[in-house]
Amino acid sequence: MSSSAPVKKPRLLVLTSTFPRWPNDHEPPFVYELARRLTDRFDVTVLAPHAPGAARREVMDGVQVVRFRYAPERLEKLAYDGGIPTKLRQLPRLRLLVPIFLIAQLLAAWRLMHHLRPDAIHAHWLLPQGLVAVLARGLAGIPARLLATSHGADIHALRFSIARWLKRLTLQHADAVTVVSHALEREASELTQEPEKLHVVPMGVDLQQRFLPARRNVGRPTLLFTGRLVEKKGVSTLLESLTLVLPEVSDCRLLIAGSGPQQSTLKASAQRLGIAGAVEFLGSYRNEDLPKLLQQSDVAVYPFRCAAGGDQEGLGLVMLEAMGCGLPVVAGNVPAVHDVIEHERTGLLVPPDDPPALANALLRLFNDPELAMRLANAGRTHALAKFDWPVIAERYADLLSQPTNDS
Numbered sequence: 001m002s003s004s005a006p007v008k009k010p011r012l013l014v015l016t017s018t019f020p021r022w023p024n025d026h027e028p029p030f031v032y033e034l035a036r037r038l039t040d041r042f043d044v045t046v047l048a049p050h051a052p053g054a055a056r057r058e059v060m061d062g063v064q065v066v067r068f069r070y071a072p073e074r075l076e077k078l079a080y081d082g083g084i085p086t087k088l089r090q091l092p093r094l095r096l097l098v099p100i101f102l103i104a105q106l107l108a109a110w111r112l113m114h115h116l117r118p119d120a121i122h123a124h125w126l127l128p129q130g131l132v133a134v135l136a137r138g139l140a141g142i143p144a145r146l147l148a149t150s151h152g153a154d155i156h157a158l159r160f161s162i163a164r165w166l167k168r169l170t171l172q173h174a175d176a177v178t179v180v181s182h183a184l185e186r187e188a189s190e191l192t193q194e195p196e197k198l199h200v201v202p203m204g205v206d207l208q209q210r211f212l213p214a215r216r217n218v219g220r221p222t223l224l225f226t227g228r229l230v231e232k233k234g235v236s237t238l239l240e241s242l243t244l245v246l247p248e249v250s251d252c253r254l255l256i257a258g259s260g261p262q263q264s265t266l267k268a269s270a271q272r273l274g275i276a277g278a279v280e281f282l283g284s285y286r287n288e289d290l291p292k293l294l295q296q297s298d299v300a301v302y303p304f305r306c307a308a309g310g311d312q313e314g315l316g317l318v319m320l321e322a323m324g325c326g327l328p329v330v331a332g333n334v335p336a337v338h339d340v341i342e343h344e345r346t347g348l349l350v351p352p353d354d355p356p357a358l359a360n361a362l363l364r365l366f367n368d369p370e371l372a373m374r375l376a377n378a379g380r381t382h383a384l385a386k387f388d389w390p391v392i393a394e395r396y397a398d399l400l401s402q403p404t405n406d407s
Contacts, residue, residue, distance in 0.1 A: 010119035012042035012400060013112055013144070015105075015129040017079045019048035020060070026259075026284040027080055030203040030317060031124050036061040037393035042400070045116060047108055049079040049101070068108035070101045082260050085157050085311065086230050090261040102128055109136035113144070120145045120400040123174075125154045127163065130170035145404045147396075148174040151203075152314015152336065155179070155187050159310055167191050176399050180315040183335030199399065202315050202339065204392030207384050211324030213376075214295040221252040221366055224297035224327075226290065227318050229260030232311050234303035234332050236262075237355055239269050239279070241303070244359035246278060249366050257282040257293055294325035299365050299372070304332035305352035316340055319347070320387050323379035328372045330361045340387075346379040 016031045035044050039062040050056065050067040052074065058065050070076060078084055078097045087094055109132050113121075121144050123133035130148035137144060148170055155167075171177055171192040178201040179185045189195045205211055223242075227233050235256065242254055256266070256279065263281065270276045285293065294300065300322030306312045313336045319329050320340060329347040331337050341347035348364070350357040365372045385391075 009041065009043045010401070011116050012038060012044045012120045012122060013109075013116060013118040014044060014046040014122045014124070015109060015133050016046060016048050016124040017084055017129060018124070019046060019065070021051045021054040021080065023060075024286045024288055026286060028317075029287050032060065032063070033206070033389060034203065034393060034396060035063045037389055038397055038400075039063060041397045042120070045112065045118075047105070047112055049076070049105070051076055051080050066108070066112065068104050070104035071097060082228055082230060083153065085153050085309075086228070086261060089309070102132065105129075106132050106136055109133065110139050113137060113140035113142055117142055118144045120147065122396075122400060123148045124151065126150050126167045126170045126177075127154050130154075130174065131166055134170055134173040143404055145176075145400060145402065146174045147176045147178065147400055149178045149180070149201075150184055150188060150314070151180055152184055153311055155184055155191075155314070157309055157311045164191065171197065175404050176402070178396070178399065181336040181339045183338065184314055186335075200339075201395050201399070202387060202392065203317055204389035205317060205320040205324055205383065205387050207320075207324040207380070207388045208390075210291050211294070211321050212291065213324075213326030213380065214291075221249050222297045223252065223254045223299050223301050223362065224257065224294065224322075225254070225301050226257045226285070226293070226321070227302070228258055229256070229262040229266060231262065231307040232305060232313060234305040234352060235266055236269060237303045237305065237332070237353055237358060238301055239266065239273060239275065240355035241358035241362065242275050242278065243273050244356060245362050245366075246275065248363055252278060252366070254279045255282055255293070255297065256280065257285045257290075259284045290321060291325055294322055294327060297327060299362060300327045300329045301358070301362065302329065302331045302337075303350070303352065303358055304334045304337060306334060313337065320383045323347075323376070323383040326376050326380055328365050328375040329379060330358065330365070332358075340382075341379075342382075345375070346382045347375055 045064040050069045121133050123129040168191050177197050178199045180202040185200050270279045304313045312334045332352040333349040343349040348361045350361050
C-alpha cells in the first residue's frame with residue numbers, strides 16, 4: 001500500500017506596514033486576519049516593519065512573520081499607532097526616516113524573494129509596499145504574480161505629481177489590483193490605462209465567531225465610536241452633536257474607544273462644550289475586547305469626513321463590526337460607505353460636518369426602537385452576505401492563484 005506525498009503549497013509573500021506587533025495588539029488586524037485565512041492554500045510569509053518590543057521573527061497562527069529593522073529600536077516610530085501618513089503629519093521630523101525605511105524594506109523584500117522564491121506576492125497599499133514589491137520582484141528576477149491592494153489612504157492622500165507617477169508605475173507593473181470599495185475603484189481607474197486589472201474586494205470581518213449579536217443590558221442610552229482619533233473620523237462633529245442630543249436624552253453617554261493624535265484636542269473640546277460628564281475616552285483597546293464593547297452599546301456612530309489633505313475612509317470596517325454585533329449604525333456620507341450602508345435600509349447616512357443632522361439621526365434611533373431594530377437586522381444580513389471572512393479570503397486566494405500576466 002503506497003502513500004502519496006503531501007501536496008506542496010504555493011508560497012505567498014505579503015508586504016505590509018500595518019500588522020499586529022504582538023498578541024492582542026491594538027493595531028488594525030485586517031492584514032493578519034486575511035493572511036492567516038490564506039494558509040489553507042498558501043505557505044504565507046509576512047514582511048512588516050519592526051517596532052520597539054516586537055519580535056524580529058515569529059509564527060502567528062501558521063503565518064511566518066518577518067519584521068525588518070530601519071533604525072535603532074528607540075527611533076522606529078514611523079509605522080503603527082495611526083499609520084505612516086498620520087505620523088508624518090503629526091511629527092514632520094519623522095520624514096527623515098522615510099528614505100531609510102524604503103531602502104530597508106526594499107532590501108528585506110529582495111532578500112526574502114531571493115530566499116523564498118514566492119509564487120505570489122501580495123502588497124498592501126500601493127505606496128510604499130506596492131512600489132517596493134515591483135522593484136524587489138524585478139531585482140530578484142522571479143516570475144511571481146503580484147497583487148497590490150489599495151485601502152484608501154494611498155489613493156486619497158499623496159496627490160502630488162511624483163506620488164501619482166509612482167502609483168501609476170505600481171499599477172502598470174502589478175498583475176492585478178484590488179481596491180476595498182467601489183468609490184476607490186473610480187479613483188484608481190484614473191491612474192491606470194488597464195482598468196481590467198482592477199477588482200473591488202474589501203477586507204472582511206469575522207461575523208460567525210467574533211462579531212455576534214448578544215443580549216444587552218446597557219442600563220442607559222449608549223453611543224459608541226471605535227477607531228483612530230484622526231481628522232477623517234469626524235469625532236469633533238460627534239461631540240458637537242452630543243450637545244444637541246443631551247437636552248432630549250439627558251442620561252445618554254458617549255464612549256470613544258481608540259487613540260490618536262486628536263485625543264487631547266477632543267478631550268479639551270468635550271470640556272469646552274460642557275459635556276465631559278457624558279463622554280468617556282476609553283483609549284486604545286485590544287481587538288479581542290471589541291465585540292463585548294459593541295454588544296454593551298445601543299448605537300454605533302462613525303461621522304466620517306474628508307480631511308484637509310484629502311484623506312477619507314476607504315471602506316470602514318468598523319461599521320461592519322458594529323453591524324455584526326447587531327447595532328444600528330449612523331455614518332458620515334463619504335463615498336466609500338455606500339458599499340456598506342444603504343440609507344434607511346442598512347443604516348443611516350448624514351452629511352459630514354453637520355452636527356444637527358447627526359443629532360437628528362441619533363434621536364430618531366433612540367425614539368424609534370422598531371427603526372433601530374430593523375436597521376440592525378438588515379445591516380447584519382448585508383454584512384454576512386458580502387463581508388464575512390470566508391467569502392473574502394476565497395476571492396483573494398483565487399486572485400493570487402491566477403497565472404502571471406505576460407506583460
